Amino acid sequence: MTLSIEQLPSAVQSLATAYLITGDEPLLVMEAQDCIRNAAREQGVSERQVYEINKQFDFNQIQVSADNLSLFAEKKLLELRFDKVPDKTQQQHLLALIENLNDDSHIAITCPKLDKRQLGAKWCKAIAERGHVVQIWPVPSYQLSGWIKQRAGSLGLSLDASAIRLIAERSEGNLLSAQQSLDKISLANLTPPIHAEQVLDVIADSARYNVFELIDTALAGDGAKTTRMLQQIKAEGVVPVILVASLYREVRNLLKMSEQVARGQSVTAVVQEYRVWKSRSRIVSTALNKVPLTVWQRLVTRCAHLDKLAKGAETGNIWDELLTGLLLMGGRPLWRKVL
Structure with missing residues (x-):
C-alpha cells in the first residue's frame, strides 16, 4: 500500500512487516523513520540494526541478521539506508530479503526519490504487498508559509507574518533548515507575537557558517x-x-x-x-x-x-x-x- 507521510502515524499503529521510505526531503524522511522506529518500540520490537548501503555492501550479513534474533530479543527491526537508488543487483537482494523475511523481523528501507517506473519494480511491489511504500513529497512554495505557521504552533510559538516570511525566505524551501530555525526560536523565550527582527537575532546568533x-x-x-x-x-x-x-x-x-x-x-x-x-x-x-x-x-x-x-x-x-x-x-x- 502506498502512503503519504501524513497517513503514516495511523498506519503504524499496527506494525507492518516492510516499509519503503522514498524521497529527497531530509526532514520528512527523518520524521518518517522516527515514526516507524517509535511504533516498533511501542509494539515490542526490542532489537534494531542499521545498515548504510553502498555498492560494496555484502547483503549476506543482513540475511544472517534477519534469520537470527539475539538472546533477549523477541522481534527485530532492520533499517537499510541507501545513499543512491538501488541498482539491479541490490534490487535482487532486496526482493529475496523481503520474500524470505521471518515473522519476527521487520524491515524499513530508505532511498532517494523513485519515479513511477522504478516504483513498479518487483522489490517495491513486494514491499507494498507486505507493508507500505511511503512517498515523501516536498512542500510546494505556495504552502511553505502555512507549513511554517503550523509547525510553529506545534511548538507553542506565535509568529507574525513578517517572522514567517523571514523563515520562509531564509530556508528557501529547505524544511530541515526551517525546522531548525523554529527549534532555535522555541528555546529563546521570546515575547509573542514574535516578529522578524527577533527571529533574525536568534537564527543569526551562531558561530557556525550556514x-x-x-x-x-x-x-x-x-x-x-x-x-x-x-x-x-x-x-x-x-x-x-x-x-x-x-x-x-x-x-x-x-x-x-x-x-x-x-x-x-x-x-x-x-x-x-x-x-x-x-x-x-x-x-x-x-x-x-x-x-x-x-x-x-x-x-x-x-x-x-x-x-x-x-x-x-x-x-x-x-x-x-x-x-x-x-x-x-x-x-x-x-x-x-x-x-
Missing part, C-alpha cells in the same frame, strides 16, 4: 572566504543535497532576475519586484550588475548536474563541483587562486 551565509558570501565575490565556509560546512556533516537545493533555488531566481535586467528593467526595480530581503538587496544587486546573463544560464545547467551528483545519479566530486558553482556566482575567474 548555507545562507555561504551563498551570500559567494554572491559577494569573496572566493577565499567562500572556500573556507564550504570546507567548514563539509566538516560539520551537512548533507550535500541540502546545500544543492538551496543553491539551485537561488540560481534559478537570479536567472529570472537577470533576464528581466537584460530586457531593460533596472536592477533596483527587479530586486524590489522579487521582494529580496533588505539585508540582502545590496549583495544581490551587485551580483546582478557583475555577473552576465549567460553565466546564470550556465549555472542553472550546472546545478542540474549537481542535483544528480548529490542524489547519486551521476559520478564526480560533489564538493569540488559545488565550489566551482559558488565561485561562478560571484563572478570569480576560476583560474585565479582563491586561497
